[in-house]
Amino acid sequence: MKILSIDTASNICGVSILEDNNLIKTLDCDSNMTHSQVLMPMVENIFNETNLSLKDIDLLVCDKGPRFFYRN
Numbered sequence: 107m108k109i110l111s112i113d114t115a116s117n118i119c120g121v122s123i124l125e126d127n128n129l130i131k132t133l134d135c136d137s138n139m140t141h142s143q144v145l146m147p148m149v150e151n152i153f154n155e156t157n158l159s160l161k162d163i164d165l166l167v168c169d170k171g172p173r174f175f176y177r178n
Contacts, residue, residue, distance in 0.1 A: 112168040114141045
């Protein structure tokens with residue numbers, strides 16, 4: 107089972123792909139840009155770097171943290 111994991115609970119935005127218990131790839135971004143600016147390009151990059159696409163993903167996991175994806 108391939109899992110796409112998204113973490114936006116802190117200043118560091120993270121995206122990972124796992125297969126069962128094995129980490130395939132992880133990307134982190136700690137910049138002055140908001141998560142809404144970096145998250146989707148990170149997802150696109152991780153798919154490109156792993157030669158995977160959304161259709162290969164069986165499960166999407168995201169955190170519920172103190173930060174919000176969109177800021178007003």
